Structures are given as C-alpha cells and as structure tokens.
Amino acid sequence: MRLPVTPHVVPLFYSLDEYAQQGVSGGPGKEGIPAIDTPQFVSARSAESFLRPEDIVFGVVLNNDIKAYPQKILVWHEIVNDRLGHEKVSVTYCPLTGTAMGFKRGETTFGVSGRLVNSNLLMYDRATNSYWPQILGTAVSGPFKGKSLEEFSVIWTTWGRWKQRYPETAVLSENTGYIRNYHRDPYGSYHPLSGYYAKGSSLLFPVLHRDRRFDSKAVVLGARTREGAIAFKKHSLRAKKIMEGSLGDKQYTAVYDPVLDTGYLYKNPDGKRFIYEKGHYTHADRQWEARELPLEKVNAFDAMWFAWVAFYPKTDTYE
Structure with missing residues (x-):
C-alpha cells in the first residue's frame, strides 16, 4: 500500500x-x-x-x-x-x-x-x-x-x-452528506472567545507534561525539526512582526503576515536582518511579502500551548 x-x-x-x-x-x-x-x-x-x-x-x-x-x-x-x-x-x-x-x-x-x-x-x-x-x-x-x-x-x-x-x-460546502448544526460550535466560540477556547479554561483530557511558561490556551506558532522544537508566542509575533530564534546552532526567523494574521518560519543560517515596513519585509534594499522571504521555509502551525508543550516539553520558546 x-x-x-x-x-x-x-x-x-x-x-x-x-x-x-x-x-x-x-x-x-x-x-x-x-x-x-x-x-x-x-x-x-x-x-x-x-x-x-x-x-x-x-x-x-x-x-x-x-x-x-x-x-x-x-x-x-x-x-x-x-x-x-x-x-x-x-x-x-x-x-x-x-x-x-x-x-x-x-x-x-x-x-x-x-x-x-x-x-x-x-x-x-x-x-x-x-x-x-x-x-x-x-x-x-x-x-x-x-x-x-x-x-x-x-x-x-x-x-x-x-x-x-x-x-x-x-x-x-455545508453539503457534507451529514446532518449537523454548522452554526453551533460544541466547544465554545472564537468570536467572542469563550468556552473551552478561552484563556484559563480547563483541559478536558490528561496530558503527559504541563508547563507554565504561557497560559495553557495561548496560541504559539510551532515547528519541529531534526534539531528539536521551537515555538513563538503568536500574540508577540503579531506585535513585533519579526522574531529571531535558534535551535542549537541553527538560526530561525519568524515573520508576521498582516493580511492573513498568520506567521511564517524560515531557516536563516546567515542571520539575514529584515526590517518591517508597511506590510513588507526589506533586506538589502529589496522587499518581500511575509510568505516569500528569500530563505528556506519551515512548516510551522498554530497550536494551543498546553498541547504543543505536552508533545515537545523541551521546546525552545520566544515571546
């Protein structure tokens, strides 16, 4: 197969x-x-x-x-x-x-x-x-x-x-072949943030590891590589636009996309420095959008902190 x-x-x-x-x-x-x-x-x-x-x-x-x-x-x-x-x-x-x-x-x-x-x-x-x-x-x-x-x-x-x-x-489409109320979230709401998704709300199931560096429901942009795991607090990335991090001797750059309210993570072995200006990222007098920096992109995704750190307790964090 x-x-x-x-x-x-x-x-x-x-x-x-x-x-x-x-x-x-x-x-x-x-x-x-x-x-x-x-x-x-x-x-x-x-x-x-x-x-x-x-x-x-x-x-x-x-x-x-x-x-x-x-x-x-x-x-x-x-x-x-x-x-x-x-x-x-x-x-x-x-x-x-x-x-x-x-x-x-x-x-x-x-x-x-x-x-x-x-x-x-x-x-x-x-x-x-x-x-x-x-x-x-x-x-x-x-x-x-x-x-x-x-x-x-x-x-x-x-x-x-x-x-x-x-x-x-x-x-x-809502035409899924199943009868469900697609206008009701059984866990709560993201607009406004409430129920299970809200800050400080309880977990429903056990986890292998807990860590108090961030609130359990805080969102992080996380990635895992051969070198280990790395996570950037999304609220901080939204505010700073550019965040630098490392795993061992490997350098990484996280950038914020203001159009989609998301983040991207790149390997940055040469430590290139970017400046955020009016929705674009500038380096050496050239501009790029967040999704297309001239670096190797790493697959990163949003996760609630409690879940990320339960799988990756030794994760390096940045905020």
Missing part, C-alpha cells in the same frame, strides 16, 4: 509505545466523528451565504489549488479526505488543541479513531489501521509505526482575510 512517508524526522520526547499506551477515549467511538470523504466545494461568492468575515477558515494553496475549509464545518468532522491538484491529501483539525494540519495520504484515507493523545486527535489510516497523533504526524502503532507523513502548510485565518487575498478560492 502506497503512503508518502519517511522515517520520522520530528523529535520524539516519549517512546512510540508510550504515546500509544496513553491514548484515551474522547467520547465518540471509532468513526463516531465522521470524516468527510466526498467533499463538495462552492465559490467564494456562494460561501458568503454561510460565512461571516470573522469566521475561522483553514486555507491551503497547493498544486495550483486554492481552498478554504471552514472551522465551523471541521469542528464536527475533524478530517477532510480531499485532492489538491494531482495529490490525494487529508486536511485535519483538532478543536481540543487548536491545530489545523495537512498531510499527503497516498492510496489510503484517514478517519477519526475516537481516541486522543495529549488531548490531540488520534487519526488512523483505513488501509493499515496505523494510528497517528495529528501533532506528531508519526505513526505510534500499526504497520507504519515510526514513519512520518509528508506535510503541507495549512493557514489558520478568517474568511474575510482569506477572501481578500484569494478571491478565487473554493470553499468547503
């Missing part, structure tokens, strides 16, 4: 067996939260009928496809098995950890196991029944144990911002 995987390149702070053993039931059983296997899409104009400018969407640009997946739909399904250009992919969202991630899925599809590790979605691939914590992207059991999925960037932003940058975007 073909599945685009590599030997794991993400740091593992616990053994794969421990991750597997720490899995707990999230309530619904296997496939009790149904993945969307035959997604339907509508135009940006049609999406105006069910999306407000402030609604959260998860945006993807890959293989000349531009798509938006509304949080209000994925909160009920967590996985969309889709195609982007020629590639079969899964766009995934865990509402308990605030993580939206994309994976190439090859000849299989992913489903929701009904179990959690560190409160995070434990996906399984339907071809081999291997189990994959979403934040790890690495199988902790089954035939693919120890292998990591190939990932792609998923942008956490709002519908108004995404539509402004990509007016030609396609949008996941």
Whole structure:
C-alpha cells in the first residue's frame, strides 16, 4: 500500500509505545466523528451565504489549488479526505488543541479513531489501521509505526482575510452528506472567545507534561525539526512582526503576515536582518511579502500551548 512517508524526522520526547499506551477515549467511538470523504466545494461568492468575515477558515494553496475549509464545518468532522491538484491529501483539525494540519495520504484515507493523545486527535489510516497523533504526524502503532507523513502548510485565518487575498478560492460546502448544526460550535466560540477556547479554561483530557511558561490556551506558532522544537508566542509575533530564534546552532526567523494574521518560519543560517515596513519585509534594499522571504521555509502551525508543550516539553520558546 502506497503512503508518502519517511522515517520520522520530528523529535520524539516519549517512546512510540508510550504515546500509544496513553491514548484515551474522547467520547465518540471509532468513526463516531465522521470524516468527510466526498467533499463538495462552492465559490467564494456562494460561501458568503454561510460565512461571516470573522469566521475561522483553514486555507491551503497547493498544486495550483486554492481552498478554504471552514472551522465551523471541521469542528464536527475533524478530517477532510480531499485532492489538491494531482495529490490525494487529508486536511485535519483538532478543536481540543487548536491545530489545523495537512498531510499527503497516498492510496489510503484517514478517519477519526475516537481516541486522543495529549488531548490531540488520534487519526488512523483505513488501509493499515496505523494510528497517528495529528501533532506528531508519526505513526505510534500499526504497520507504519515510526514513519512520518509528508506535510503541507495549512493557514489558520478568517474568511474575510482569506477572501481578500484569494478571491478565487473554493470553499468547503455545508453539503457534507451529514446532518449537523454548522452554526453551533460544541466547544465554545472564537468570536467572542469563550468556552473551552478561552484563556484559563480547563483541559478536558490528561496530558503527559504541563508547563507554565504561557497560559495553557495561548496560541504559539510551532515547528519541529531534526534539531528539536521551537515555538513563538503568536500574540508577540503579531506585535513585533519579526522574531529571531535558534535551535542549537541553527538560526530561525519568524515573520508576521498582516493580511492573513498568520506567521511564517524560515531557516536563516546567515542571520539575514529584515526590517518591517508597511506590510513588507526589506533586506538589502529589496522587499518581500511575509510568505516569500528569500530563505528556506519551515512548516510551522498554530497550536494551543498546553498541547504543543505536552508533545515537545523541551521546546525552545520566544515571546
């Protein structure tokens, strides 16, 4: 069975067996939260009928496809098995950890196991029944144990911002084949911030490690590499626009995108210095947008701090 995987390149702070053993039931059983296997899409104009400018969407640009997946739909399904250009992919969202991630899925599809590790979605691939914590992207059991999925960037932003940058975007339709109230979030609200998502709110499930450097529900922009894990507090990045960090002897630069309210992370081995001016980043008298700096981009994604540090307790942090 073909599945685009590599030997794991993400740091593992616990053994794969421990991750597997720490899995707990999230309530619904296997496939009790149904993945969307035959997604339907509508135009940006049609999406105006069910999306407000402030609604959260998860945006993807890959293989000349531009798509938006509304949080209000994925909160009920967590996985969309889709195609982007020629590639079969899964766009995934865990509402308990605030993580939206994309994976190439090859000849299989992913489903929701009904179990959690560190409160995070434990996906399984339907071809081999291997189990994959979403934040790890690495199988902790089954035939693919120890292998990591190939990932792609998923942008956490709002519908108004995404539509402004990509007016030609396609949008996941509410016509999912399931009867759900896509206008009610069972966990709370992002506008205004309330319920489970709010600062100081309690966790619902156990985690392997806790850390008080940030509030548990604070959002960080995190990345993991062969050198380890690094996280930038998103509120700080929003204010500073540029933040520098390091892992061992490797230098990194995080920059803020004011159009999408997101961040990007780059390897910066030569320590190039950029200046933020009116929405652009300047270096050596040339300007770039945040998404296109002349550096090697690292896949980074938003996560609630408690979940990030539960998987990566030795993470280097910046605020």
